[in-house]
Structure formats: C-alpha cells, structure tokens
Amino acid sequence: MKKLLQTIILLFFFSLTSTVSFAQGYKIIGKAIGFADSTKLYLADVTDGSFKPIDSTYIVAGDFRFEGKLKHKVVQTYIHTKNFADRVSLWLENTTVHFSAEKGKFKQALIEGSQTQNLWTELNKAIKSSKDEKEQYVQFIKKNPDSIISAYLLSLFSTSWGNKTIRDLYGNLTPENKTTSYGKNIETYLALSKDIQIGGSFVDISQPDTSGIIRKLSDLKGKVILLDFWGSWCGPCREANPKLVTIYNEFKSKGFEIFGVGAETSKKQWVTALKKDGLQWVNVSDMKGDKNEAALMYNVGQYPTNFLIDKDGVIIARDISIENLRTKLKDML
Incomplete structure (x- = not known):
C-alpha cells in the first residue's frame, strides 16, 4: 500500500512538472551595448507583414528583458527601437532566448535558444556562401517540411516562383504547417494565381x-x-x-x-x-x-x-x- 501511494505521488509530481514545463512562456534575456539608460525597446509580431506590438521594455545598464507567453508554438517577431533605426527579426518560441547586439548593428545580433531561430541562422549562412540563393531555399524547404520557416518562405516567394513550383513544394509541407497563417496564404495564392502571359488575354479584376x-x-x-x-x-x-x-x-x-x-x-x-x-x-x-x-x-x-x-x-x-x-x-x- 505504501509503495502504491509513493507511485501515485511520483506520477502526480511528474504530471505537475510536465504541465508547468508545457505552460512556461518565453523569456528574452538581452544585452544591448551603446544605448543610453531608459532607451525603450519593442517586441512586435510581424506574422501578417505589419508590426503588431507584443510588449515593450527599457534598457538599463545595457541589459533588458522580455517575458510572456505565445499562443502559437513559433511566432515571427521583431525587436526594435522606437524609430526602427535598430531592428532585427527573431523566430520566437516559448523558451529562454539569449540576445546580444550593439547599437547600429542589430542585424548582426547574436540570438541563441530558439530552435527555429537556429535553423534560420544556419539557412542564412548557407545562402551567403552559395551562388544560387533560390536553390538553397528550395533545398531547405524540402528538408524541413515541418518548419514554419518553410511555410514562410513559400508564402514570401509565391508570386515570384510561380504556381507550379509553389504547388509542388507546398504539397510536401506537414498538415500542421499548412494550417499556419503562412500556409493559408499559400493556399489562397494557389487558388487565385493565373497563368498570365504576354500575348494572352487579360484576367478580369x-x-x-x-x-x-x-x-x-x-x-x-x-x-x-x-x-x-x-x-x-x-x-x-x-x-x-x-x-x-x-x-x-x-x-x-x-x-x-x-x-x-x-x-x-x-x-x-x-x-x-x-x-x-x-x-x-x-x-x-x-x-x-x-x-x-x-x-x-x-x-x-x-x-x-x-x-x-x-x-x-x-x-x-x-x-x-x-x-x-x-x-x-x-x-x-
């Protein structure tokens, strides 16, 4: 009976800690060098292409912090100053992220902790060392059908890559990825895009x-x-x-x-x-x-x-x- 009680207590404990871990939000522990004390920084959601404020904070002695909880697993965000002179994108997850940058060099910020952000960093390194940018994107999408970055890239390049390429790559995305806002954008594009050619008739608007x-x-x-x-x-x-x-x-x-x-x-x-x-x-x-x-x-x-x-x-x-x-x-x- 005693062992059964201990087992129940242990199961309850593991269940509780698991719930706490799942419920934890994001924490951005930041260092921003070169800014005056009380300089305000903003965290914005840019999923739909516009800057939607999530939170704001102040830099004190070069340090700042953002804390909160995302409704989605991954959100594309920006950290920026009021006038956007310093800004950088960040794929944010409900985890702890470490951020370090200098004034005037936010785009070279060191960001660690988010798995999606790490993938993004690796992708950008591959692009810089490649002569074929599109091919790097395509290979990334093929290798990472479950990454929200893949859905984002297909949404971003839909009109320039064309219907056939987008349709083929979209078909490889995971069902979950297709339900993201980026996935829905691609679905809309595929439903609307026409084969507009010089020498062909116009499509009515x-x-x-x-x-x-x-x-x-x-x-x-x-x-x-x-x-x-x-x-x-x-x-x-x-x-x-x-x-x-x-x-x-x-x-x-x-x-x-x-x-x-x-x-x-x-x-x-x-x-x-x-x-x-x-x-x-x-x-x-x-x-x-x-x-x-x-x-x-x-x-x-x-x-x-x-x-x-x-x-x-x-x-x-x-x-x-x-x-x-x-x-x-x-x-x-």
Missing part, C-alpha cells in the same frame, strides 16, 4: 474604388489599358505617378485608360495619396495589402508592376517604362 463602388477591368475593354499595381507606401510608385498623370492627360481622349490596383491596408493613406498625386483614373483596392487578390492573380511580387493591354484585351507588355509607354501609345493610338 473586380474590386471596390474609394467610394465602395465595384469597378471591373473589363468595363474598360475596347480601350488601350495600363493595368498598374502600386501602393501609397511605395516610393518608386509615387515617383512615377506624376509622369503617369502627364501621359494620361495626353492620351485619354484618344482611347487610353489606366486601371490602378492599390496594395493598401489603410483607406485614409490610400485616398490621401490619390488626391496628392492627382490620380483621376479608376483606382481600386480590396485593402489586403500585398495580398491583394488581383495581385495574386497576376503574380505580382514587387511594386510598381504594370501590364499594357490592347483594345482587344490582349496583354502586350509587362513592366513597360514610362518612356516606352509614350512611344507605344503613339504607335497604337
């Missing part, structure tokens, strides 16, 4: 304008159309807009139109940019940022990206320069 009215690309058929993927946050896009306005005013009476698709998440920022840049043509956005469904359909991975479509709805050029656009329009119109 249907999204709301700033007034909420649904506008279709096909409504402009019969005119020469520049399908312009841009963003209010995109420097090169904003630099090109005044030149596009000039061309639009020069050729709109001759049968030329522009259909702008904004990679936006803030309607206020989008509307402000439209007014400031004087964009009078049709502009739409589904407010999903760089996951805009039309951008996924057209495999747009960078901004600006454009497609020139003739009066018959055939795509005749991609990423045409402003100078070449004017020459082309003179010939066509």
Whole structure:
C-alpha cells in the first residue's frame, strides 16, 4: 500500500512538472551595448507583414528583458527601437532566448535558444556562401517540411516562383504547417494565381474604388489599358505617378485608360495619396495589402508592376517604362 501511494505521488509530481514545463512562456534575456539608460525597446509580431506590438521594455545598464507567453508554438517577431533605426527579426518560441547586439548593428545580433531561430541562422549562412540563393531555399524547404520557416518562405516567394513550383513544394509541407497563417496564404495564392502571359488575354479584376463602388477591368475593354499595381507606401510608385498623370492627360481622349490596383491596408493613406498625386483614373483596392487578390492573380511580387493591354484585351507588355509607354501609345493610338 505504501509503495502504491509513493507511485501515485511520483506520477502526480511528474504530471505537475510536465504541465508547468508545457505552460512556461518565453523569456528574452538581452544585452544591448551603446544605448543610453531608459532607451525603450519593442517586441512586435510581424506574422501578417505589419508590426503588431507584443510588449515593450527599457534598457538599463545595457541589459533588458522580455517575458510572456505565445499562443502559437513559433511566432515571427521583431525587436526594435522606437524609430526602427535598430531592428532585427527573431523566430520566437516559448523558451529562454539569449540576445546580444550593439547599437547600429542589430542585424548582426547574436540570438541563441530558439530552435527555429537556429535553423534560420544556419539557412542564412548557407545562402551567403552559395551562388544560387533560390536553390538553397528550395533545398531547405524540402528538408524541413515541418518548419514554419518553410511555410514562410513559400508564402514570401509565391508570386515570384510561380504556381507550379509553389504547388509542388507546398504539397510536401506537414498538415500542421499548412494550417499556419503562412500556409493559408499559400493556399489562397494557389487558388487565385493565373497563368498570365504576354500575348494572352487579360484576367478580369473586380474590386471596390474609394467610394465602395465595384469597378471591373473589363468595363474598360475596347480601350488601350495600363493595368498598374502600386501602393501609397511605395516610393518608386509615387515617383512615377506624376509622369503617369502627364501621359494620361495626353492620351485619354484618344482611347487610353489606366486601371490602378492599390496594395493598401489603410483607406485614409490610400485616398490621401490619390488626391496628392492627382490620380483621376479608376483606382481600386480590396485593402489586403500585398495580398491583394488581383495581385495574386497576376503574380505580382514587387511594386510598381504594370501590364499594357490592347483594345482587344490582349496583354502586350509587362513592366513597360514610362518612356516606352509614350512611344507605344503613339504607335497604337
């Protein structure tokens, strides 16, 4: 009876310690050299591409600490200063992480403790010593189908690697990895992406304008159309807009139109940019940022990206320069 009681107590103890271990959260023990006391550091979740605050703390005598508990096994985070002058990404898990960096050199920070972060470090070392960056990524994804990094990479490069490559690699991911936010992004991309080719017909787009009215690309058929993927946050896009306005005013009476698709998440920022840049043509956005469904359909991975479509709805050029656009329009119109 005594031995049975001891066994029960031991089982209870192991069960309790196991539960405590499982329930423990993350702890970032950090050292940041070169900062004044009371400099504030922030920890942000960047899973969806934007900085969502998790916590903040202060540097005291070169030391700082973050503590908390993640709802997911692994979360892509950033540690950064208020002005983002110093920032570095970190794959955070519910474990103890040691962080060490100097002011102005956060991207060279030494980060230890997270298994996923260790994998990330190894991958980046392999890329630096390789002449074929894509191949290193592909081999990593094949060897690590259960790593969230693999799902992240496929989501990141989906529009540039193309449907077939992404579909093949996505098929090798573990079921758990496919249910992550990155896995769901890939699934959406695979469902939406089309085989857009120069010489082929355009694929119709249907999204709301700033007034909420649904506008279709096909409504402009019969005119020469520049399908312009841009963003209010995109420097090169904003630099090109005044030149596009000039061309639009020069050729709109001759049968030329522009259909702008904004990679936006803030309607206020989008509307402000439209007014400031004087964009009078049709502009739409589904407010999903760089996951805009039309951008996924057209495999747009960078901004600006454009497609020139003739009066018959055939795509005749991609990423045409402003100078070449004017020459082309003179010939066509």
